[in-house]
Amino acid sequence: xxxxxxxxxxxxxxxxxxxxxxxxxxxxxxxxxxxxxxxxxxxxxxxxxxxxxxxxxxxxxxxxxxxxxxxxxxxxxxxxxxxxxxxxxxxxxxxxxxxxxxxxxxxxxxxxxxxxxxxxxxxxxxxxxxxxxxxxxxxxxxxxxxxxxxxxxxxxxxxxxxxxxxxxxxxxxxxxxxxxxxxxxxxxxxxxxxxxxxxxxxxxxxxxxxxxxxxxxxxxxxxxxxxxxxxxxxxxxxxxxxxxxxxxxxxxxxxxxxxxxxxxxxxxxxxxxxxxxxxxxxxxxxxxxxxxxxxxxxxxxxxxxxxxxxxxxxx
Numbered sequence: 001x002x003x004x005x006x007x008x009x010x011x012x013x014x015x016x017x018x019x020x021x022x023x024x025x026x027x028x029x030x031x032x033x034x035x036x037x038x039x040x041x042x043x044x045x046x047x048x049x050x051x052x053x054x055x056x057x058x059x060x061x062x063x064x065x066x067x068x069x070x071x072x073x074x075x076x077x078x079x080x081x082x083x084x085x086x087x088x089x090x091x092x093x094x095x096x097x098x099x100x101x102x103x104x105x106x107x108x109x110x111x112x113x114x115x116x117x118x119x120x121x122x123x124x125x126x127x128x129x130x131x132x133x134x135x136x137x138x139x140x141x142x143x144x145x146x147x148x149x150x151x152x153x154x155x156x157x158x159x160x161x162x163x164x165x166x167x168x169x170x171x172x173x174x175x176x177x178x179x180x181x182x183x184x185x186x187x188x189x190x191x192x193x194x195x196x197x198x199x200x201x202x203x204x205x206x207x208x209x210x211x212x213x214x215x216x217x218x219x220x221x222x223x224x225x226x227x228x229x230x231x232x233x234x235x236x237x238x239x240x241x242x243x244x245x246x247x248x249x250x251x252x253x254x255x256x257x258x259x260x261x262x263x264x265x266x267x268x269x270x271x272x273x274x275x276x277x278x279x280x281x282x283x284x285x286x287x288x289x290x291x292x293x294x295x296x297x298x299x300x301x302x303x304x305x306x307x308x309x310x311x312x313x314x315x
Contacts, residue, residue: 013086014153017146020083023076024142025291028135030069032287036280042066080142087145100148104141110134125194132190132287133183136294143295144302163248165306171241171252172304178234179301182294185227189290192224198278204271228267235259235293238300255300262293 034040042062043050050056050067084101091097111134117123192198200217202209207221214221239256246253266289273282 013083013090014146014149016079016083016086017142017149020076020079021139021142021146023072023079024139027069027072027076028139028291029284029288030065030072031135032284033280034065034069036283037062037065039063039065039069043070083145087149096148097145100141100144102141104138104145107134107136107138107141111138125191128194129187129190133187136183136186136291139291140294140298144298147299147302163245163252167241167245168304168306171238171245172301174234174238174241175297175301175304178231178238179294179297181234182231182290182297185231186290186294188224188227192220195220197221198273201274204274205267225270228270232263232267235263235297242300252300252303255296255303259293259296259300262289262296265289266293 034042039062042060042064043056043066044052046052048054048070050063050070051058056063056067087097087101111131114127114131114134117127195217197217197220200209200214201207201221205225207218207225209218209221211218235256239253239260242249242252242256266286269282269285269289273279273286276282
């Protein structure tokens with residue numbers, strides 16, 4: 001009876017999706033803290049118990065971080081389960097929604113598989129680096145999920161002005177390419193972290209560490225920074241294309257402006273990370289900004305997909 005009441009009020013799913021999305025951001029953030037502080041085994045090698053107890057009787061920093069991470073995961077998974085049931089009940093006939101749910105859960109499944117492999121085997125850094133990509137895949141899926149619900153529930157009658165089809169196609173091609181390239185940049189950034197190469201990094205914005213000390217870490221540093229610079233150029237290209245349609249599609253131009261700000265902040269956080277000796281606060285900033293950028297970038301690409309209206313596909 002209660003679920004039927006919720007389903008009748010079509011403005012209820014978007015707030016739930018937004019809360020779940022914020023929860024997932026917090027889960028990932030706490031997970032980064034968990035890994036960075038070495039608190040992964042703060043509850044021992046037991047699950048769901050923590051050092052043999054449901055609620056630990058003895059606390060320290062590592063127990064608190066790991067236990068908080070476990071509780072936050074549980075709460076957000078419950079929210080995600082409720083959101084999935086309600087979304088599927090209401091929108092299972094919508095192909096777009098089915099695809100978005102599939103993307104979201106592919107990230108969760110991939111991350112679970114990698115987590116199991118981490119426990120069972122001693123994985124090399126190139127395998128561990130896939131964790132970040134899987135985590136961002138689930139975040140992107142849930143972000144698109146939330147955006148789709150907002151667009152269809154908050155103001156379903158609103159339609160964006162039609163833009164030049166050729167311009168939208170070009171923007172879409174560049175946006176989807178940038179999404180794919182972004183995951184390469186994220187993967188390599190995670191590889192830098194898992195190899196410990198970041199401890200050798202010096203100087204900003206250009207590496208200054210001597211080769212006779214850093215060795216292969218210097219090569220990794222150059223590749224990491226250059227790949228980030230190429231990403232900046234891609235976002236600049238997207239911004240130029242969106243600027244040309246700013247009168248018809250202010251939303252696309254707004255997304256690109258936000259991405260430009262975030263990518264600049266990402267570069268600055270990289271310098272902060274080096275000059276603070278890989279401090280936890282700088283590290284969290286350095287992994288948070290990319291999460292926001294890929295969400296906006298994916299939403300931009302999603303918005304360039306033509307929609308069927310009155311028997312024809314329109315942008």
